[in-house]
Each structure stands twice: as structure tokens, then as C-alpha cells.
Amino acid sequence: MTTRIKAICLILLIGSLISCTKAQPDPSEPANEIAEVAPTEPPATATPLPTNTPEPTSTNTPEPTNTPVPTDTPEPTNTPEPTQTPTPTPLPPSDLVSADNCYLPVANFTGVGLGVPRYEGLLQSVGTVNAAVLFVDFEDVPATNRMPEEVFNIVSPSSSDYFSQVSYGRMDLNLQPHLTWLRLSQPSAHYGTAINSFFGHRDFLQEAIDLADAEVDFSTADTVIVMANPDAEALFKGPASQFPVPGQGLFADGVEISSGVTSGNDLLNWGGLWLNHELGHNMTLPDLYAFDGDAGGGWHRFVGPYSLMGLISGSAPELFAIERWQLGWIDDEQITCQTAGEATIALSAIEQPDGIKAHMVPLSRTSMLVVESRLRTGYDSTMVQRGALVYLVDAGNFSGAGPIRVLTHVPSDLMRDSVPLRPGESLTHENVTITVLDENDDGDIIQVTVE
Numbered sequence: 464m465t466t467r468i469k470a471i472c473l474i475l476l477i478g479s480l481i482s483c484t485k486a487q488p489d490p491s492e493p494a495n496e497i498a499e500v501a502p503t504e505p506p507a508t509a510t511p512l513p514t515n516t517p518e519p520t521s522t523n524t525p526e527p528t529n530t531p532v533p534t535d536t537p538e539p540t541n542t543p544e545p546t547q548t549p550t551p552t553p554l555p556p557s558d559l560v561s562a563d564n565c566y567l568p569v570a571n572f573t574g575v576g577l578g579v580p581r582y583e584g585l586l587q588s589v590g591t592v593n594a595a596v597l598f599v600d601f602e603d604v605p606a607t608n609r610m611p612e613e614v615f616n617i618v619s620p621s622s623s624d625y626f627s628q629v630s631y632g633r634m635d636l637n638l639q640p641h642l643t644w645l646r647l648s649q650p651s652a653h654y655g656t657a658i659n660s661f662f663g664h665r666d667f668l669q670e671a672i673d674l675a676d677a678e679v680d681f682s683t684a685d686t687v688i689v690m691a692n693p694d695a696e697a698l699f700k701g702p703a704s705q706f707p708v709p710g711q712g713l714f715a716d717g718v719e720i721s722s723g724v725t726s727g728n729d730l731l732n733w734g735g736l737w738l739n740h741e742l743g744h745n746m747t748l749p750d751l752y753a754f755d756g757d758a759g760g761g762w763h764r765f766v767g768p769y770s771l772m773g774l775i776s777g778s779a780p781e782l783f784a785i786e787r788w789q790l791g792w793i794d795d796e797q798i799t800c801q802t803a804g805e806a807t808i809a810l811s812a813i814e815q816p817d818g819i820k821a822h823m824v825p826l827s828r829t830s831m832l833v834v835e836s837r838l839r840t841g842y843d844s845t846m847v848q849r850g851a852l853v854y855l856v857d858a859g860n861f862s863g864a865g866p867i868r869v870l871t872h873v874p875s876d877l878m879r880d881s882v883p884l885r886p887g888e889s890l891t892h893e894n895v896t897i898t899v900l901d902e903n904d905d906g907d908i909i910q911v912t913v914e
């Protein structure tokens with residue numbers, strides 16, 4: 464499939480809810496596309512909303528449960544002591560405030576969205592996550608040449624390994640395959656169209672569940688992954704759907720399941736990290752690539768190769784610190800929050816556990832500046848350059864519209880490969896200046912001044 468798919472985000476409000484469908488063409492892999500589908504309100508037809516709305520036109524806004532802007536709490540609850548580095552002496556305490564001053568409201572939620580604490584009610588991200596995995600084929604594209612095991616092995620164990628490492632051991636993705644091809648009732652072309660709408664995708668997932676229900680116990684399933692015969696080119700991309708509105712989800716064995724994922728033909732291009740991207744959506748993470756990339760601005764102009772919620776096949780697919788904080792993989796004590804003055808922080812690189820994982824400076828009710836350290840290790844081992852990565856987070860920006868934007872001091876580097884700051888380098892955004900003082904095997908020592 465070579466056609467690049469434009470982003471389509473649908474939103475409807477029925478008490479709450481939204482829809483979002485989009486594709487992710489990858490300049491380096493033009494055949495690849497990814498879509499996610501989230502809820503909309505129930506129409507009688509498969510496509511409930513105007514289909515070419517590039518962005519949601521209305522939102523439900525889960526109200527922030529925490530004050531997103533600084534309060535009068537001057538006491539730092541976390542003391543960002545250098546982990547391995549004796550120099551320099553960290554921070555005048557008065558310049559840091561407790562981490563809850565850097566909480567972000569979930570401002571624009573379309574079934575996905577940034578915000579700390581995260582929107583609850585979707586797939587959990589901590590502890591054991593049970594995923595029932597089903598396999599489907601079609602009368603016009605029977606899976607005569609593939610065993611279910613072969614398709615399953617594309618995502619297992621790599622997807623579970625990724626979450627285990629990137630969550631620092633806090634998430635255990637337990638894939639439970641039902642290794643039988645289930646024959647769906649309609650031709651592949653029918654589903655290739657249907658799964659791009661919220662209810663069409665939900666019905667597709669439910670049909671697969673119903674076919675397996677006699678042999679599969681779904682009562683402990685947290686999510687459902689349906690792997691279509693990847694030779695069915697009509698299903699050229701794999702969507703994820705979230706069902707936060709009770710009654711609109713998937714039903715089996717007396718439980719309602721609040722999310723689901725389908726793999727398509729593009730699975731063969733992306734490999735196992737595709738599933739991590741889609742389950743990231745099920746756990747509320749938004750897309751970080753630009754939905755309007757084909758308009759000339761570039762698909763990956765917001766975050767370049769960082770985080771697989773941007774470019775799955777990028778050189779630095781480890782999730783950002785803000786994403787891990789949202790998912791509960793980083794504690795408040797591992798965040799330093801600064802609202803004024805000057806601070807010196809020893810950042811421990813996000814690819815390894817423990818230590819201070821991010822330094823944050825609130826900019827507005829929904830936005831802040833974040834600094835994290837990246838090392839060429841773990842899933843980032845092919846990253847071009849290590850260093851301190853500086854980015855803006857705006858929870859008011861929709862999925863695909865830049866909720867995270869990596870800042871650069873190298874404007875000519877459109878892919879952001881060389882933007883991590885090295886010792887002696889500095890970057891200023893509005894009233895905030897970040898300077899890297901030193902680096903070591905654990906990460907970077909940064910100095911941050913808020914004028």
C-alpha cells in the first residue's frame with residue numbers, strides 16, 4: 464500500500480467521547496501506515512461523523528484533578544541529588560517546587576491525550592496487562608500460507624520485552640494467543656474500510672471475539688488484539704480503539720473490555736514495535752507525528768526519531784519521560800519541577816532505571832518545558848547523538864498536532880538527530896535557559912535558569 468493516508472480525527476461528545484483515525488506515513492518507509500480509532504457517538508451507520516475533519520472539532524475535557532500551575536508550595540519534596548556525580552552541587556532548594564506543581568491537566572482528550580495524572584478508565588499501564596490475541600482471515604484471502612504462530616512471533620516476545628524495559632519492570636504485557644485462524648463473515652475489502660471508523664472497528668473486534676468465545680475465556684482480558692492475515696492488503700494499516708464510555712466497548716464472558724487493536728498488512732513493515740505503539744494508544748498516549756505531514760511540513764517535524772509514538776522505526780524509540788510519568792512508570796520523586804530562579808540538576812538518562820528522569824518548568828496551565836537525558840543504549844542504541852533533550856509539552860494540543868515538540872538549536876537538522884545538548888551547549892526558550900554543564904555514564908548535568 465503506497466497511498467499516504469491523511470489524518471482523520473473524529474470527535475463527538477456523548478457525555479464524553481471522541482474519535483480519531485489517522486495514518487502515519489513514514490518517509491523512510493512509505494508503504495507503512497498506522498491508524499488509530501477512538502470512540503464517537505453512536506450513529507446507525509458505520510461512519511458517524513464527517514470523515515475528513517483533520518482535527519477534532521469538539522472535545523471532552525476530563526477535568527484536571529490536580530492544580531496544573533504552581534501553587535505556593537516552595538518546599539521541594541524531591542531532592543534531586545546527583546546519583547553518580549559529585550559535581551556540581553545541586554540546586555538551591557528554594558528554586559524547586561514539588562512535582563505536583565508540574566502536573567498537567569488532560570486538556571484535549573480524544574481517547575488519547577497527554578496529561579498527568581492520566582485519564583483513567585482505559586487500559587492500565589502498571590502491573591500485569593492481559594491481552595487476548597486472536598487471528599482472523601477471510602474467504603478471499605485465506606491464511607493458507609501462514610501459521611498463526613508465525614504472525615504471533617512478529618510481536619512476541621518483542622512487544623512484552625519493550626514494555627518491560629521501558630517501564631523499568633512496572634508493566635508486564637501478558638500476550639495470550641488463541642492460535643487458530645478464525646474465518647470472518649465478510650470479504651477483506653469490507654473490513655478494510657470498516658475498521659477505519661470507530662463503530663466499524665469495534666464491530667470487527669467483536670465479531671472476532673464472538674468467533675473465539677466458545678474456546679477463549681475473556682473474563683480476565685484487559686484488551687484484545689486481533690491479528691488479521693497480513694496478506695490481506697485491504698487491511699493495509701492497523702488501528703487501535705479506545706472505548707472509555709461504558710456500554711460502547713467489547714463484551715464477552717460477562718465483562719466489558721475498554722480497548723482493542725487490529726493488525727493489518729503494514730505489520731510486515733513495522734515489526735513488533737507496531738504493537739507497542741498501538742497499545743500506547745490504548746493506554747492513552749497520543750500520536751506524536753504530524754497528521755498533516757503530507758502538506759509539506761514533514762511527518763516527523765515535531766519529535767523526529769524520539770519515542771515510538773512518533774516514528775515507530777526511528778533511531779530512538781524509547782518513550783519520553785513525560786509519557787512514562789503519565790503511565791506511572793516514573794514517580795513524582797523522579798521529577799524535578801522549577802518555577803523560578805536557577806537550579807542545577809543531575810539527570811539520569813531515561814534508558815536506565817532510577818534517578819531523576821526529567822526536569823520540568825511550567826509555562827502555562829497546559830504546557831511546560833521538559834529536559835531529559837538520552838544515552839545511546841537500550842532501544843536508543845542507534846540514536847545519532849546522546850545528550851540533554853529539551854521539549855515542549857502542551858496537553859492542549861491534540862494527538863497528531865504536536866502535543867510534544869522537541870526544541871532545537873540546530874534549525875537545519877529537520878529530523879532532530881543532532882539536537883540533544885552536549886556539555887557547553889545551551890538553549891533558550893522564552894524565559895528559560897538550559898545549559899549542559901557536564902555529562903557522564905549516567906546522564907547529564909544541567910543548569911536551568913528561569914528569568
Ligand SMILES: [Zn+2]
Nearest residue numbers: 497498499750
Ligand atoms: Zn498512532
